[in-house]
């Protein structure tokens with residue numbers, strides 16, 4: 601398990617838990633309990649039942665015939681867009697709320713940027729009858745009104761973060777402050793493979809259901825369990841971590857991660873962390889991040905809110921540094937065009953995050969017999985206005 605987390609919470613030089621003293625008890629409790637709870641037969645059974653009956657798993661692995669013809673290779677789509685709430689995020693929020701219940705927690709907090717993780721958290725809180733407080737930047741609340749209302753309809757309280765730039769990083773600060781003040785009864789659901797250990801490993805394990813299913817589904821469809829390539833977009837890296845997880849040690853499987861280049865990696869409007877980033881500490885773990893020479897985090901930019909993040913999970917920083925993963929990026933324009941292409945060829949409008957993964961089909965030439973699995977992380981409904989605003993379809 602060369603690419604999994606080690607017993608100290610590191611992936612190579614990345615990871616760890618760089619937390620303020622006052623958070624130590626919360627993180628320690630989680631670290632000491634998460635693996636044991638996740639391995640309990642009762643926990644596994646409840647998680648599996650809800651993944652099946654509530655989320656709608658297994659999601660199909662679908663042979664995309666027209667897309668395959670266009671690119672002269674064999675392309676399979678892992679349909680995470682068909683999950684309840686429209687993306688992979690629910691796999692993680694469901695896992696974490698079941699874990700929180702077993703830790704005796706009564707109250708859930710989360711941070712959200714565009715609102716997708718907030719909605720996935722509000723959803724499972726309603727399902728479990730738990731109090732839910734979602735911190736969201738005041739500016740993001742203005743920009744993402746439908747998601748704010750979705751959360752409220754399901755009974756969550758959305759609290760505006762009014763400090764700093766009034767966006768994701770400020771919402772994260774508020775959530776951490778809340779957690780420090782409520783260490784006994786509150787669980788903090790982080791939405792990607794980021795944050796202090798054990799979050800990156802815990803979230804990767806909850807998302808690993810994606811590659812677990814790909815293995816048996818591909819075996820049924822093609823007779824072999826391992827594809828030649830797995831492609832996923834990377835914001836923090838949770839859908840990619842899930843799609844890669846059971847292939848990490850199969851070194852004949854090429855792991856392709858696609859970051860958002862925004863207006864281009866050579867402009868100051870980008871979110872391509874492995875290209876532009878350097879080692880540093882962000883959200884309590886050591887990873888690669890976009891920062892100035894004196895360590896100030898640089899504002900990232902992407903057309904897709906889910907990839908608009910200045911860092912990358914420590915597991916991916918290690919996959920990049922070790923060469924195990926191949927990292928690419930796609931610009932706003934390339935992603936948008938790929939999104940339209942997939943819509944026309946397959947009748948599936950992908951989320952703009954996911955469209956970045958499809959954009960690499962224009963950059964890499966695969967062999968006719970290659971089996972390429974693309975993780976279709978989410979559906980494009982939430983991005984309809986952005987598609988409409990561009991309009992040249």
Ligand SMILES: *Cc1c(COP(=O)(O)O)cnc(C)c1O
Pocket residue numbers: 687688689716791792793833834835836837838839840906907951953954977978979
């Ligand atoms: C949130 C989101 C992402 C980016 O998050 P990761 O943690 O990198 O997976 C990608 N695709 C969709 C559809 C999302 O909602």
